Amino acid sequence: MKNSLFALLFIGAIVLGGVWYVAREKENDTTGASAKTFTLVVKERRLVSGDGNLQVKQGDLVTINVTADEEEEFHLHGYDKSVDLFPGAEASLVFEASASGRYPFELEKSKTELGAISIEP
Amino acid sequence: MRILYRLVPVVLFVPLLGQAHAFGQQFTLPLPVSFYFIGAAAALIASFAILTLFNEPQRGGRRVGKKVIVAAGLSRAGVVSLRVLGLLWLLLTIVSGFFGAPDYQQNPAVYLLWIVFLLALTYAQALVNGIWQAFNPFRTLAATILGKNHKPLFRYPRGTGFFPALILYFGLISLELLSGGAGAIPEVVAAILLGYVGVSFIGSFLFGTAVWFTYGDLFSVFFGLVGKFAPIQLSSRESMVTPPGERLIEERGVHLTELFFILFALSSTAFDGIMDTEPWMSVMNSHPFLLTHPTLISFFVLLLSPFLFFLLYGLAIYLMRLVVGAGYSFNASLLRFAYSLVPIAIAYHFAHYFQLILTEGQRLIPQLSDPLGKGWNLFGTKFYEYKVGIIGAASGWYLQVGAIILGHIVATYIAHRIALSEFDSKRHVILGQIPMLFLMVCYTVFGLWILSLPYAIGA
Numbered sequence: 001m002k003n004s005l006f007a008l009l010f011i012g013a014i015v016l017g018g019v020w021y022v023a024r025e026k027e028n029d030t031t032g033a034s035a036k037t038f039t040l041v042v043k044e045r046r047l048v049s050g051d052g053n054l055q056v057k058q059g060d061l062v063t064i065n066v067t068a069d070e071e072e073e074f075h076l077h078g079y080d081k082s083v084d085l086f087p088g089a090e091a092s093l094v095f096e097a098s099a100s101g102r103y104p105f106e107l108e109k110s111k112t113e114l115g116a117i118s119i120e121p
Numbered sequence: 122m123r124i125l126y127r128l129v130p131v132v133l134f135v136p137l138l139g140q141a142h143a144f145g146q147q148f149t150l151p152l153p154v155s156f157y158f159i160g161a162a163a164a165l166i167a168s169f170a171i172l173t174l175f176n177e178p179q180r181g182g183r184r185v186g187k188k189v190i191v192a193a194g195l196s197r198a199g200v201v202s203l204r205v206l207g208l209l210w211l212l213l214t215i216v217s218g219f220f221g222a223p224d225y226q227q228n229p230a231v232y233l234l235w236i237v238f239l240l241a242l243t244y245a246q247a248l249v250n251g252i253w254q255a256f257n258p259f260r261t262l263a264a265t266i267l268g269k270n271h272k273p274l275f276r277y278p279r280g281t282g283f284f285p286a287l288i289l290y291f292g293l294i295s296l297e298l299l300s301g302g303a304g305a306i307p308e309v310v311a312a313i314l315l316g317y318v319g320v321s322f323i324g325s326f327l328f329g330t331a332v333w334f335t336y337g338d339l340f341s342v343f344f345g346l347v348g349k350f351a352p353i354q355l356s357s358r359e360s361m362v363t364p365p366g367e368r369l370i371e372e373r374g375v376h377l378t379e380l381f382f383i384l385f386a387l388s389s390t391a392f393d394g395i396m397d398t399e400p401w402m403s404v405m406n407s408h409p410f411l412l413t414h415p416t417l418i419s420f421f422v423l424l425l426s427p428f429l430f431f432l433l434y435g436l437a438i439y440l441m442r443l444v445v446g447a448g449y450s451f452n453a454s455l456l457r458f459a460y461s462l463v464p465i466a467i468a469y470h471f472a473h474y475f476q477l478i479l480t481e482g483q484r485l486i487p488q489l490s491d492p493l494g495k496g497w498n499l500f501g502t503k504f505y506e507y508k509v510g511i512i513g514a515a516s517g518w519y520l521q522v523g524a525i526i527l528g529h530i531v532a533t534y535i536a537h538r539i540a541l542s543e544f545d546s547k548r549h550v551i552l553g554q555i556p557m558l559f560l561m562v563c564y565t566v567f568g569l570w571i572l573s574l575p576y577a578i579g580a
Contacts, residue, residue: 116578
């Protein structure tokens with residue numbers, strides 16, 4: 001029966017190795033970092049202009065320009081970065097997308113979820 | 122009074138506005154399609170490999186490998202330390218919940234419950250069974266207050282099975298998913314734990330400590346099932362090292378409510394995964410009634426979810442019995458194979474929640490230095506800076522697919538070993554296992570599919 005246990009572990013190793021091998025190509029696929037700029041306009045706590053689903057690659061220098069019609073705080077989760085918003089004035093959040101993943105952003109004071117930025121590895 | 126006021130929404134399942142999507146937010150990216158297909162293919166290949174590799178029937182079910190006795194038993198000191206740790210955990214969570222900062226991010230209570238107790242302890246128990254049994258602060262308290270000579274008032278109606286634990290489990294998941302974030306309010310967490318101490322005491326008072334913590338205490342049932350998978354088994358009599366899941370082969374479910382407990386562990390995790398995705402949102406947006414009653418709809422879907430998983434499981438068992446004509450009842454067959462689903466449930470859980478330990482878990486580092494929000498810096502970690510991306514999206518994908526495939530392999534292997542011990546002929550084992558194999562592949566592919574769904578934008 002010991003053999004069967006080893007066989008089981010062997011199958012497991014091969015399967016996982018296969019998954020890893022295919023997935024590995026994804027991670028090495030870095031086509032060079034670039035600068036990405038997005039512009040969001042918020043009215044009555046809703047996104048009226050700009051995409052709520054931002055897509056960048058890991059390593060990109062990201063700029064998010066936000067304009068709102070009330071005093072607020074624009075907050076990016078995970079990266080924990082914020083910028084204060086004043087009615088009608090554009091504010092910018094600039095950061096290097098060093099960590100991959102999907103990070104939602106919101107209006108902090110009213111807890112209004114606006115969208116998320118997906119940072120592909 | 123403020124606490125009572127805040128508890129009302131929990132009871133009524135009315136969402137508290139503005140709290141959703143705050144605590145427990147995941148930063149994972151959906152599984153790429155390539156991962157999903159490779160994972161599904163791997164599950165299929167592994168299943169058939171297991172079927173062809175092991176098909177000699179062994180009546181009575183011999184164990185794989187040898188159990189190694191590592192110690193005469195978990196020493197008294199170890200048990201006592203875990204008990205003290207359990208009580209400290211409970212005390213800290215309740216006290217900081219009631220008297221700490223009202224903002225959950227500045228208060229360890231919410232994190233001590235959901236991250237430490239329900240995630241970290243689950244994975245620890247999946248490795249070493251026996252941790253929970255000693256840690257269990259609710260039992261320590263009830264047993265201490267009642268003393269050894271307490272005579273239970275009633276005989277527990279055995280036919281009820283694990284029904285009380287199942288109801289409490291449903292309540293806990295509702296608090297997590299349907300309360301609109303009430304589970305992330307420190308005072309609510311403290312009040313619920315205090316209430317649970319009371320419930321445990323009353324249950325023990327009425328039916329006896331041993332009975333309550335077998336059938337009524339949701340955590341003992343949950344951690345008990347998880348612990349049956351553990352490769353290291355500690356107990357006061359003998360401690361052993363076995364291949365993972367050996368107990369899931371030797372033992373069998375004792376009541377249908379136990380099967381439903383396992384199915385609910387699976388289905389509630391799956392439901393949590395689906396809830397925030399775009400397909401779910403588009404279904405919810407498709408009809409005005411759905412749109413205006415999201416909590417009600419979610420409640421019923423959550424309630425029905427284990428039955429949907431049961432339909433598939435029941436069908437597999439039914440087909441298996443058609444082929445092999447088992448010598449015992451349909452119910453007994455359902456129970457005999459029930460434990461083979463435990464590894465899949467653990468794998469679902471791990472794939473969905475493990476990364477929260479690395480993300481949300483970090484919040485505890487500064488919180489524990491100042492649990493009551495008084496400006497203390499007990500461990501010098503008050504100004505710990507949160508680190509983003511400890512685990513990258515790609516590593517997260519490997520972990521998720523790896524866990525689900527590994528869970529699938531172990532579950533298939535266990536179901537197969539059970540079949541080997543129950544059926545007489547090679548033909549029966551192979552034919553009888555095909556429906557079971559199909560079931561496991563369905564659960565696994567479904568699990569992977571959920572992880573690959575795009576998230577809904579905003580809420």
